[in-house]
Amino acid sequence: MTGPVLETQSLTKSFGGLVAVDHVDFTLPGGGLHAIIGPNGAGKTTFFNLISGFLPVTAGRVVFHGRDITGKRPHEISRLGIARTLQIKSVFNGLTVIDNVWIAAKGQSRFLHPFRPASSYTDVAREAEALLDDIGLAGHRDEIAGNLSYGDIALLEIAIALATKPKLLLLDEPVSGMSPNETQRTVEIIKNVSKRLDVILIEHDMEVVFGVADVITVMTQGTILCQGSPDAVAKDTRVQEAYLGTPEDEEAAGA
Ligand SMILES: Nc1ncnc2c1ncn2[C@@H]1O[C@H](COP(=O)(O)OP(=O)(O)OP(=O)(O)O)[C@@H](O)[C@H]1O
Numbered sequence: 001m002t003g004p005v006l007e008t009q010s011l012t013k014s015f016g017g018l019v020a021v022d023h024v025d026f027t028l029p030g031g032g033l034h035a036i037i038g039p040n041g042a043g044k045t046t047f048f049n050l051i052s053g054f055l056p057v058t059a060g061r062v063v064f065h066g067r068d069i070t071g072k073r074p075h076e077i078s079r080l081g082i083a084r085t086l087q088i089k090s091v092f093n094g095l096t097v098i099d100n101v102w103i104a105a106k107g108q109s110r111f112l113h114p115f116r117p118a119s120s121y122t123d124v125a126r127e128a129e130a131l132l133d134d135i136g137l138a139g140h141r142d143e144i145a146g147n148l149s150y151g152d153i154a155l156l157e158i159a160i161a162l163a164t165k166p167k168l169l170l171l172d173e174p175v176s177g178m179s180p181n182e183t184q185r186t187v188e189i190i191k192n193v194s195k196r197l198d199v200i201l202i203e204h205d206m207e208v209v210f211g212v213a214d215v216i217t218v219m220t221q222g223t224i225l226c227q228g229s230p231d232a233v234a235k236d237t238r239v240q241e242a243y244l245g246t247p248e249d250e251e252a253a254g255a
């Protein structure tokens with residue numbers, strides 16, 4: 001299929017008087033890892049919420065692979081191939097690692113169909129095992145998810161998202177709160193995943209963003225300030241001023 005993977009047209013979300021996402025025209029050409037950066041409150045998570053149907057849009061459109069998905073419910077959008085992780089970690093804490101992934105994989109298949117052959121049960125199980133392997137959690141297969149380290153919970157969330165077989169994966173600050181080792185490991189996995197499917201990553205860690213992203217979009221105050229290669233974005237004086245702060249700001253902040 002030609003054309004962009006994802007497009008938003010004048011996408012807008014207001015919360016009362018606050019316009020969190022303000023007439024955003026965004027194009028994701030696809031192929032590679034796309035990062036969205038921007039200061040706290042820029043509207044990044046809200047933007048994901050609109051794309052994934054978690055929040056109704058105030059105005060504008062979301063088009064995914066040429067199909068208007070505006071106003072569709074989260075589960076419909078998930079079935080069409082968009083998966084996301086949340087900024088606040090959410091797994092089934094009381095279940096094992098493998099069961100968390102298995103449930104997500106099962107939810108996506110037409111599992112309850114009476115004529116579905118029994119072999120499909122083993123297909124789902126096999127997929128779940130393979131995913132755990134991919135994501136580096138096979139060694140924690142039978143652990144209770146709630147007992148995992150913070151970094152492993154974040155990886156499990158990615159595995160759960162991947163179990164729905166998305167074409168596009170939205171990751172909201174996947175490495176926030178991780179140790180440097182966990183971050184490095186997770187970034188490697190995200191890089192590998194982005195070779196197989198389109199990934200949009202919201203991230204505050206500039207080292208991570210500028211190390212892995214093919215294209216970076218900078219959001220401020222609900223709008224897109226600029227979009228381009230890491231080099232182009234790093235050189236953009238508007239970004240330095242609006243996002244990274246002027247040297248005077250840093251002095252004022254005691255940095
Ligand atoms: N459900 C909501 N109700 C009211 N206001 C909201 C809601 N969700 C977000 N906002 C507001 O919308 C603005 C954008 O928030 P959003 O969470 O999208 O920012 P963000 O770029 O993800 O920030 P951060 O980097 O801190 O995660 C903020 O001013 C926030 O307070």
Ligand SMILES: [Mg+2]
Binds near residue numbers: 087
């Ligand atoms: Mg956010």
